[in-house]
Amino acid sequence: GGWNTKIPLTGTWLTQIIHTVRLSHEALSALEIPNDLLQVIQDLLLDLRMHCLLVTLQHTAEDVKRLPEKEDWIVDNEGITSLPAQFEQCMVQMLQSLKEPMDCKPGEVNVFQLELAQNKACELCVGIMKVFINCLEQLSTKTDGDIDTSHLSVDMASPDLFGSVHEDFSPSSEQRLLIILSNCQYLERHTFLNLAEHLEKHGFTTAEKITRVSIEAVRQLDERLLESYIEKKSDPIVGSLEPGIYAGYFDWKDCLLPTGV
DSSP states (O other), X not given: OGGGOOOOOOHHHHHHHHHHHHHHHHHHHTTTOOHHHHHHHXXXXXXXXXXXXXXXXXXXXXXXXXXXXXXXXXXXXXSOOSHHHHHHHHHHHHHHHTHHHHSOOTTOOOGGGSHHHHHHHHHHHHHHHHHHHHHHHHHHHOOGGGOOOXXXXXXXXXXXXXXXXXXXXXXXXXHHHHHHHHHHHHIIXXXXXXXXXXXXXXXXXXXXXXXXXXXXXXXHHHHHHHHHHHHHHXXXXXXXXXXXXTTTOOOGGGSOOOOOO
């Protein structure tokens, strides 16, 4: 009765299906069935493995979109929150879940050697990285009312701007920018490089390209956020100086033309 539902299968379900089809293939191979008939099962396995790869990457992107909900704005001694680590953990778990379906059994094709699979996997992985970078940008621009940090507080008199956590703390817009800037730096210098190693370890042949594009994207965000932070800090200074600049109502049009030059 459940076959009429159109709920897409998850990577976990597809992995189980692949496991079952492999067992069936092994059992049929022992019966000395003609190879052309067994090839049909091999083709099915390849399609299932390819589909499992793409579905898992797509679902991971959706999981990453929800990571900002877990941002608690608690800064550790490296100046970052737990969000980069949560993102890395999410990616590592995804790669581990792909290990069984992507492993090549006797007679199977390496999915990552197929150009179509390479291109789609690269595109989706870059998409996941950019989804997370976009999440950071959204967090940096949220207003105080958009952020649920009622369980946090900071001692503003402390020399460590984010050092003391108490109750009823909501980071200011400047604090949020600094925190996200710090997270961006950590992504570029650590997280993306760590993920590159994991991607290569799990057979992703385009790991270098994924890393290069991701680092470029996070650098662009870093530049935008730094410009925004400088603007926020300079606006009050400009505002205090501007009245004095025009206090004497000086106008260049009223000046005498220079002579003897």
